[in-house]
Amino acid sequence: MNREKARRLFLAAFFLFALANGLSGSIISNYFKDVFQVDSVQRGLLEIPRELPGVVGVFVIAALPSLGNLSLSILGFVLYCVGLLVLGLFSPGYFVMQLFVFTYSLGDHMVMPIRDAIAMDLADDGKTGTFLGKYRGMMTLGSMLASALVFVGFRTGFFYFRRGVIPSFFVALAFLSVSLVLLCRLRHELPALDVRKRDRERKGRLPIRRKYIPYYIVTAVYGFQKRMRLVFAPWVIIELLSLGADTVALLGIAAYFCGSWVAPLIGKFLDKYGVQKGLVLESFSIAAIFLFAAWAAAGIVNGFLSGWAGMAAAFVSYVLIFLTDHFNSVHTMLMRELSESLADVMENLSFGLSVDHVLAVTVSGLLGAVWKYAGAQYVFLLGAAVCSVHLGVALWLKKHTHTAV
Numbered sequence: 001m002n003r004e005k006a007r008r009l010f011l012a013a014f015f016l017f018a019l020a021n022g023l024s025g026s027i028i029s030n031y032f033k034d035v036f037q038v039d040s041v042q043r044g045l046l047e048i049p050r051e052l053p054g055v056v057g058v059f060v061i062a063a064l065p066s067l068g069n070l071s072l073s074i075l076g077f078v079l080y081c082v083g084l085l086v087l088g089l090f091s092p093g094y095f096v097m098q099l100f101v102f103t104y105s106l107g108d109h110m111v112m113p114i115r116d117a118i119a120m121d122l123a124d125d126g127k128t129g130t131f132l133g134k135y136r137g138m139m140t141l142g143s144m145l146a147s148a149l150v151f152v153g154f155r156t157g158f159f160y161f162r163r164g165v166i167p168s169f170f171v172a173l174a175f176l177s178v179s180l181v182l183l184c185r186l187r188h189e190l191p192a193l194d195v196r197k198r199d200r201e202r203k204g205r206l207p208i209r210r211k212y213i214p215y216y217i218v219t220a221v222y223g224f225q226k227r228m229r230l231v232f233a234p235w236v237i238i239e240l241l242s243l244g245a246d247t248v249a250l251l252g253i254a255a256y257f258c259g260s261w262v263a264p265l266i267g268k269f270l271d272k273y274g275v276q277k278g279l280v281l282e283s284f285s286i287a288a289i290f291l292f293a294a295w296a297a298a299g300i301v302n303g304f305l306s307g308w309a310g311m312a313a314a315f316v317s318y319v320l321i322f323l324t325d326h327f328n329s330v331h332t333m334l335m336r337e338l339s340e341s342l343a344d345v346m347e348n349l350s351f352g353l354s355v356d357h358v359l360a361v362t363v364s365g366l367l368g369a370v371w372k373y374a375g376a377q378y379v380f381l382l383g384a385a386v387c388s389v390h391l392g393v394a395l396w397l398k399k400h401t402h403t404a405v
Helices: 003-022 025-036 040-045 047-051 053-062 069-089 094-122 128-156 167-189 210-240 245-273 275-302 307-338 342-373 376-385 388-404
Strands: none
Touching: 003 025, 003 069, 003 094, 003 128, 003 167, 025 094, 025 128, 047 053, 047 094, 053 094, 053 342, 069 094, 069 167, 094 128, 094 307, 094 342, 128 167, 128 245, 128 307, 210 245, 210 275, 210 307, 210 342, 210 376, 210 388, 245 275, 245 307, 275 307, 275 376, 275 388, 307 342, 307 388, 342 376
16 A cells, blocks of 8 residues: 555544544533533543543553554544443443543543654655644544534434433444544555554653653643633633533534644644744744733623624634644654654653643643632633743754754
């Protein structure tokens, strides 16, 4: 199989994966509420089985040194399928539900860092950023289509949440099964892509290095800032504007559409200008977006943005904040630039995901308190302030590069 055909298989597999995730994982909160009638305390506790796999995944990958990247991805897909099968078709009780939420989430979190590593292996020399952007754009299109299906499905009654079969989960399982077949075919046709080389003396150990600290730092900041995208940008729409889930779904479609254009542009920028300038671009872009969101939130709360003006500012903020997720390509390229071996890339991407999740879990309560007691705008101001870290890492890279020369 030529590499171009392999790339098409990879893109198709992860387009379907994003589509399946949008029909299941992205609406899991609605599943908790409508099927199990959880209160706010229970919903908070359910984040443990849902987000703990983000920390556990790195140790699972490290404990399976004989499996290559494609084999690990296939294992992750299988775990996701098992979780969806039980949740979507067998109507489990509350305790069993948590076990299989953990199962599907573990599969999802195992795949997150590995898919970036596979994408870099498939890219042509000098085109790594471009292909990363292309595949992220394809996944964004899959997520956009899923948002549209969720909106139409629940509006028409074809999708619903109640005891028994969960139609959206069943459809997601079908898409995920096809993507699993495509990955298996890719591994069969291009077995060299599944090789995972490690030094024997390091077998089963995490390849953490002091020189990789800049990557860990920007990943930690990313985990902090991701709370803006996942929690507080939607909360502006839900709490400050008192709008419903259908509005959020429509904004998601708009954000995914914009993201399908932005992700490839970031990739091309990385190939042309490098990681150092990519970090500078990330720093100024995200800081500007969060400052705009802070202004919008303050305007809605204090009344100088009201009616359509406040709504428009909030909607633009939501879409722009959503686009910040695509700067994760910069961090992936940073890890590759710093790495001592290809094995280190994938395994440190997995470790970085754990750092991301530890920060995400620990700061959520703090940021919630800032929102409640200081004001919504200060959450976004904090998000903008930590963008200075990216500039610090960019300066470190400049000094490091000059020293190496």
